Amino acid sequence: MYEYSDFDEAFVRRRNAQFRAQVERRIDGSLTEDEFRPLRLMNGLYLQLHAYMLRVAIPYGTLSSRKMRQLALIAERWDKGYGHFTTRQNIQFNWPKLTDVPEILDALADVEMHAIQTSGNTIRNVTADHFAGAAADEIEDPRPTAELIRQWSTDHPEFQFLPRKFKIGVTGSPHDRAVIKSHDIGLRIVRGSGGQTGYEVLVGGGLGRTPMVAQVIRPFLKKADLLPYLEAIVSTYNLMGRRDNKYKARIKITVFENGMEKFRDAVESRFEEVKREFTGFDPEVIAKIEHSFTPPAFRTAPEDGYETARKADPVFRAWTDTNLTAHRAPGYAIVTISLKAHGATPGDASAAQMRLMADLADRYGHGELRISHEQNVVLPHVHKSDLWALHAALKSEGLATANIGLVSDIIACPGMDYCALATARSIPIAQQIATHFKAIGLEEDIGALKIKISGCINACGHHHVGHIGILGLDRAGVENYQITLGGDHTENLTLGERAGPGFAYDEVVPAIERLLRAYLALRDDMSETFLDAYRRLGAEPFKAALYPAEAARDAA
Amino acid sequence: MSRAFTPKVVTANALIEGDVVYLTDDDRWTRDHAEAELIEDEAHAQIRLLKAEQQRNVVVGPYLADARRGAKGPEPVHFREGFRTRGPSNYPHGKQEAGHV
16 A cells, blocks of 8 residues: 655645644634635535535545544544545545544544545545456556556646646546546556557546536557646646636536547647656656555465355355455455445444454455445455455444445435535435335345435436436425436446436335336346346336326326 | 515524524524524615624624524524534434434
8 A cells, every 4th residue: 555755744744734723713713714715625624514524535445444443533533423435435524623623634644644635626536446456357456547646636736726626537447447437537547559558548527517428538648648648638628628607617518618629639739748848757656656556465275165154144145246346366355345234324434333344454354445436345355265254243333234236235425414515315315215125125136226316416426327316406495306217337438318307305215116116027037137128128118117197198 | 566575594604613503683693593583674684694794703604594483483494494403314413412403
């Protein structure tokens, strides 16, 4: 895992000291809220509906057990005993007091963490595949790239006041688990014709009020050219991007309004300039970063009793069926720990749960944890002979739910239970769907399904790319939920289509049940997923299930 | 003719805790919506909002929110303001915990 250099350490400590002084000046009245707001946002501190919220970056979703324990300590000492893992691989603390925030930031710095650039019109936390360094299909670990970008973008003097926020996602696998096509810049590590690795560069993706799929701007970029090329894209956007209208300020609109050809030409000509002046490519620095992501020493050992335990224990077997992913090392598995126990808040973990996951990472997983954009925790390297003991230990804190990829493994933003921007609640909708489908016993039967819920049009809950997307809105002072169908969050990124008029708060679960019962009746066989069936049959039969009255009228 | 004025309360977040607070008619900040001053006159509402805005070391982001007269005092009209009086629905945190509900 990357360790802070003296420079990183001094930089973070200095920023914390600055912010401590800014908080003091806000409290003694020397700074007004208008003056203070941009300063607190630069340090990840929001004011939400009921309290302040501190958003802490988890760069490329990677945590050590030590960092996870410190998050538990912060949750307990300064918050209400829990934290919320987000769709951008951050953690949010929902209840800090303004006066405690400098202490929290110092506690984060003690474990090489910070909240810098988790807000504001800057380059945000760089996200990556949560199975990085472990996935069987991976060409190369994306994290050294993500770390390099983190270092380049943090406090970058030219990019602190971009037209709008800027998100970069990186994957090293052909199967995209990092939703890179919904990012301002998406990077995919690919192999060039000569066998060397480089990047396919995509630009202009984003969800929100104008969802767009990123397009390729460069099919192959040499690794040594990464930073000057990124610099060229962001500086071109910094000049070309609109500042007259917040809703047209993201790079997706810049690319859309100018056309990819014109935007690419501008980037390429800027790239020529930047490249000439760029002296930042230092193979020694790169090698050092790469070295810090050296995989652990995988052991060659028999899978002792794993299959026997699977045969003997149906609960364990169900968990291994849903929560494991193929690892590249023989005898190993990638374990996803569900933070979606039926009825729980998606993405929330208590301090006790965080500590248990940290301990189990030490005992069985080389001390490493990941946070997925789907709001679960991943132990990337577990030997199969340890799985039975790991599963047994997870039960003590309610972390052994076998539901990854099923109807109850829902992404949900905080929605109007916390967020000042939200137009409706998300969390209780997710809770109700999860508990309802468990109660009626259809979860396993329905199989692979992605439900994603956002509490406003900004789409933190990725509703556009859910197989079933749910968007909470305020319609004339009442919560109302629009349903989209057929979205796909993978390398084949597809935006879902709106099914029709929205549903009232208490009509959502029955509507989803009608939809899924229709799917069960329509599918060819068990192997045809909801998304496959939707693609084969089109929207009509599913719309008919959602709106039976309209369907009956049309038929009459 | 101008539209009838919807009654208002002045609400904000406390500077240190971030808690949702309401301005009372005796110039205190309360955590209890029912204790808020229900303002039924538009001009008076603007004066009360100015009063709140001056207290910038006590509260953040004061604004006027629609309210109506209820049995125990002013009640919120919009569901967002309703949530602000209670706290989140997934945990008994915020106002529920502090016993203001």
